[in-house]
Amino acid sequence: MNAMTKFKLVVGNGWEGINSVIQTWPPGHEARYDFDGPDISRIMQKTGWHFVGSLGKCCVAIDPDTGELLAAATADMVVDRRTKARGVNLSYMATPLGQGTGAATRAVCSAFIALMRQQSRRDTQPEYVNVQCRRSNIRSVQVAGRLGFEPMPSLDFQVELEVSHVQYLTFRADPKSLLTVCKHRLKTGADDHASAPQVSAPAPA
Numbered sequence: 001m002n003a004m005t006k007f008k009l010v011v012g013n014g015w016e017g018i019n020s021v022i023q024t025w026p027p028g029h030e031a032r033y034d035f036d037g038p039d040i041s042r043i044m045q046k047t048g049w050h051f052v053g054s055l056g057k058c059c060v061a062i063d064p065d066t067g068e069l070l071a072a073a074t075a076d077m078v079v080d081r082r083t084k085a086r087g088v089n090l091s092y093m094a095t096p097l098g099q100g101t102g103a104a105t106r107a108v109c110s111a112f113i114a115l116m117r118q119q120s121r122r123d124t125q126p127e128y129v130n131v132q133c134r135r136s137n138i139r140s141v142q143v144a145g146r147l148g149f150e151p152m153p154s155l156d157f158q159v160e161l162e163v164s165h166v167q168y169l170t171f172r173a174d175p176k177s178l179l180t181v182c183k184h185r186l187k188t189g190a191d192d193h194a195s196a197p198q199v200s201a202p203a204p205a
Contacts, residue, residue, distance in 0.1 A: 006064060006189065007061040007062065007063070007064065007070065007101075007102075007103050007106050007107075008061070008062040008063070008064045009059055009060070009061055009062075009106060009107065009110045009186075010059065010060050010062065011057060011058070011059045011110055011111065011114045012057070012058050012059070012060075013055045013056070013057060013058065014055055014056065014058060014074075015056075015058060015074055016058065017058040017059065017060040017072035017073070017074070017107075018035065018058060018072045018073070018074055018091060018093060020060065020069060020072065021060075021069060021071065021072040021093045021094070021095050022035050022036055022093065024069070024095040024096060024097075025095075025096070030134065030136070030137070031093060032093075033161075034133075034134065035091075035093070037161075039159065039161045042159055042160075042161075043159050043168075046157040046158075046159050046168070047089075047132060047157070048080060048081055048082065048155060048157075048170075049078040049079060049080050049081060049087070049089065049130065050078060050079060050081060051076055051077070051078055051089075052077055052078060052079045052086065053077040053086075053124075054077070054118070056074055056075055056076030056077065056111075056115060057074065057075050057076075057111045057112075057114040057115040057118065058072060058073065058074045058075075058111055059072065059073050059107045059108070059110035059111040059114065060072045060107065061098065061103035061104070061106055061107040063097075068095075068097055068098075069095055069097075069098070070094060070095055070097060070098030070101060070103035071092065071093065071094040071095065071098040071101075071103035071104040071106075071107045072092070072093060072107055073090065073091065073092035073093075073104065073107040073108035073110070073111045073112075074090070074091045074092075074111055075088055075089075075090055075108070075111040075112045075114070075115035076088065076089050076091075076115075077115070077119070077126065078130065085127045085128065086124055086125075086126055086127060087126045087127055087128040087129060087130055087175075088112065088115060088116075088126045088128070088129045088130065088175065089129075089130045089131075089132075090108050090111070090112060090129060090130065090131050092104045092107060092108040092140070092143060094139070099139060100139075104139075104143055105143050105146055105147065105185065106185070106186065108143065108147070108182075109147070109181075109182035109183075109185055109186055110182075110186065112129070112178065112179070112182055113179065113182055113183065113186070116175065116179055125175070126175045127175070128172050128173070128174070128175065129149075129172065129173040129174070129175050129178050130170065130171070130172060131143075131144045131149055131170070131171040131172075131173075132168050132169065132170050132171070133168065133169060134166055134167070134168055134169075135166075135167040135168065135169050136166075141169065141171075144171040147173065147178060147181055147182070147185075148173055148177060148178065148181050149171035149172060149173045149178075150171060150172055150173065151169065151170070151171055152170045152171060152172045153170075155170035155172075156168060156169050156170050157170075
């Protein structure tokens, strides 16, 4: 499938979009394991934050010609367990068909903008935006780099799953800066697949 520059983006509430994308991958596949695998509670305990506040925002990206689901993303308010600082956690996933098309980047930008609009009517504003993914998930690492996230090695963690130890990387961005980047990407319709910088994960310790 060639890189696409236009998607139908549908914004809503909750995780329904992500759940739909999850079902496009076989059970146990790395692409869905971190969302509905048997070790999800163990992973969540290591993230350093927990969900807080109202229902988050989601966005699905759909091929406007075929109606095929390409990607989905969620933006949720969270609170840091140690510092109590409030932030936003972003989760995103592409279907096998949507990988490499830029759909996940557009979906995550749309979900984030929707959440920020919701939060603008409230007193508490996020202090940071968080992305965490497997070290081996190069596509997710590239999306984070494409949007200007910075690696936060001090917040990386490792989880012993059923068959192996899995390392997770943490990235952070300033909310206002990310909002500007996301608005620009959605307005200009840049070719994300072609222009994405190659962000390399740090070597294992």
